[in-house]
Amino acid sequence: MAVSVQQTPDIRISTRTGRWILLTTVLGSSMAMLDSTVVNVALPRIGRDLNANLAALQWTVNAYLVTLAGLILLGGSLGDHYGRRKIFVLGVVWFATASLLCGLAPNSGVLVAARALQGIGGALLTPGSLALIQASFHPDDRGRAIGLWSGFGGIGAAVGPFLGGWLVDGPGWRWVFLLNVPLALLCAPIAVRHVPESADGRSHGRFDVLGASLCALALALVTYALIEARSGSLAVALTATAGVAAAVAFVAVERRRPDPMTPLDIFASRQFTAVNLVTLCVYAAFGGFFFLTALQLQVVAGYSALQAGTALLPTTVLMLLFSARSGALAERIGPRIPLTVGPVLCAAAMLLMLRVGKDAAYLTDVFPALLVMGAGLVSLVAPLTATVLASVDTARAGLASGINNAAARAAGLIAVAALPLLAGMGPEAYRSADAFDAAFRRAMPICAGVLVAGAVLAFTTVRRPAPDCRHPQCRTHGCVTAPPLEPGRHTASGGAERAA
Secondary structure (H helix, E strand, C coil): CCCCCCCCCCECCCCHHHHHHHHHHHHHHHHHHHHHHHHHHHHHHHHHHHCCCHHHHHHHHHHHHHHHHHHHHHHHHHHHHHCHHHHHHHHHHHHHHHHHHHHHCCCHHHHHHHHHHHHHHHHHHHHHHHHHHHHHECHHHHHHHHHHHHHHHHHHHHHHHHHHHHHHHCCCCHHHHHCHHHHHHHHHHHHHHHCCCCCCCCCCCCCCHHHHHHHHHHHHHHHHHHHCHHHCCHHHHHHHHHHHHHHHHHHHHHHHCCCCCCCHHHHHCHHHHHHHHHHHHHHHHHHHHHHHHHHHHHHHCCCCHHHHHHHCHHHHHHHHHHHHHHHHHHHHHCCHHHHHHHHHHHHHHHHHHHHCCCCCCHHHHHHHHHHHHHHHHHHHHHHHHHHHHHCCCHHHHHHHHHHHHHHHHHHHHHHHHHHHHHCCCCCCHHHCHHHHHHHHHHHHHHHHHHHHHHHHHHHHHCCCCCCCCCCCCCCCCCCCCCCCCCCCCCCCCCCHHHCC
16 A cells, blocks of 8 residues: 655654664665675685585575666555665564574575565665655755765775674674664564655556566576586576566566656667676676685685684775776766776776785785775776766666666676686685686686776767766765765656665
8 A cells, every 4th residue: 555645855864763763874875885895705615504505506606686786666656655764673683584594594595585675675774765865854964864874885985894704703794684683673663653654656556567577587697697607517507597588578568668667768878888898897706706705715825704804894994085086087088088097997906916825914915906906996987876876867877877787786796606626626616726826816817817808898888978967966985886876856656666
C-alpha cells in the first residue's frame, strides 16, 4: 500500500530533528560502505577458517555486488512510493539480519547466500539514506547536509579497512559482519522515532521488477561462468549463454516498458554513454586491483590483516582531502584532461605494485604505489561524477547518477570474476605465496591496460559540459568501489527517475 505523505522540506540542520536525521542517514549508509571496504581484508582468514577455495572467496565479494548492482535503482523507486523512511528502515534491518547470517555462517555456501541477501538490504538503504536528506531538509540547508553526509561517509570508508583488519586480527573475521548488528539496533529506532516520513505523491507504483530481476540474473550467470570457466564444462557454456540471453532480455524489456527501471533513451546522450564506458573501464580495474592487493599484502608480503588494511589508507585520505579541489579544477579546465590523466596515474600505480613481493617494505614498495593511486583517484572521481550529471537533463540527474553507480559496481564484480581467470590463478593459488605472487604479476598489467583503455576513451570522446553543468553535491568521497550517488533534482513523477 502506497504512502501518501509528502513532507514539505523545512527542517534545519541546527535543529534537534535535523541532527537526528543526519546521524541516522550516516549510520545507515556507513553500514553498507564499511562492508564494501572491509571484506577484502578478511578474505584470507575466511578462506582458511572455512576451508574455501579462491572461487568461494570471489563469490564472497561478488554475491553482494550482484544483488546490489541489480536492484539499487529499484530500491530508490520503492522508497519514493511506499515511504522513504519505511524502506530505509527495512533496508537497515534486512542488512543487519543478513550480516548476522554472514557472521554465523558454518561454511562458504551459507556465507555466499547471506552476502547475496546483504546486497538486497544495501540496495534498499543506500539510495534511501540520501533520499531522506533530500526530502527532509530545507533547500537552504540541503547542500550542507549532503556535504556532511558524504564527508562522514568518506571518513567511514577511510576507517573501514583499518577497522576490518583490527577485527580480523582480534576477535575474528566474523565480527566484520556482526558489527553491523549493533549499528542497526542504534540506527533503526532513531529513524522510526526522529525521521519524518516522506513519499512522492506522483509515484505511479508500477515497478520494473522484471527488469531488475533480469539484470541481477544476467550478472549472476555471467559471473558464475567466468569463475567456473577453468573447468571448461558444458554447464559453464550453458550458463554463459543463459547470462547473455538474460542481458538481451533485459534490454528488450527496458525498451518496451512504459516505465522502465533504466530508460534506454538516456543513452542517446553521447557524453553520458562515453562517461559510463569510461566508468566501466576504470572501476573494473579498481575492483580487480583492490581484491587482489588485499590478498597479495597478506599472502605474499606477510602483512597481518591490520597492516594490510592500514596500508590502503593513503588512497582514501587523499580522496577525502582533495576531491573537492579536483572538482573545482575540472570545472575550470573541463573534464577531458582529468578523466584522461586520472586513469593513467592509476595505471602507473598498478605497475608500481609489481614491486610488492615477499618481505616488501611499506615505505619504499607499497606506499609510493598507493600515493600515485590516490592522486589518480583524486583526479578522476569528482570530474567523472560532475560530467555524468551534466550530460543529461536536470530532471534526470538522479537517474544518471544511479545508473553510473550501478555500472561501476557491475564492472567491479565482473573484474573480480574474470581477472583471476585471465591471470591463470588456480583454485588454491591464494594458499601459496609463490603461486599467488606469479599470478598477481600477470594481473596488474591487465588492470593497467584496462585503465589506459579508459584514458584513451575519455580523451577521444569526452567533451566539455555545457556552461550550466551541475556540480556534484557529494563533494567529499572516499569509497573506491563506486562513484558517489547524487540526489535527483526536479525529478519527474515515477520511481525510476528518483532512484538515486
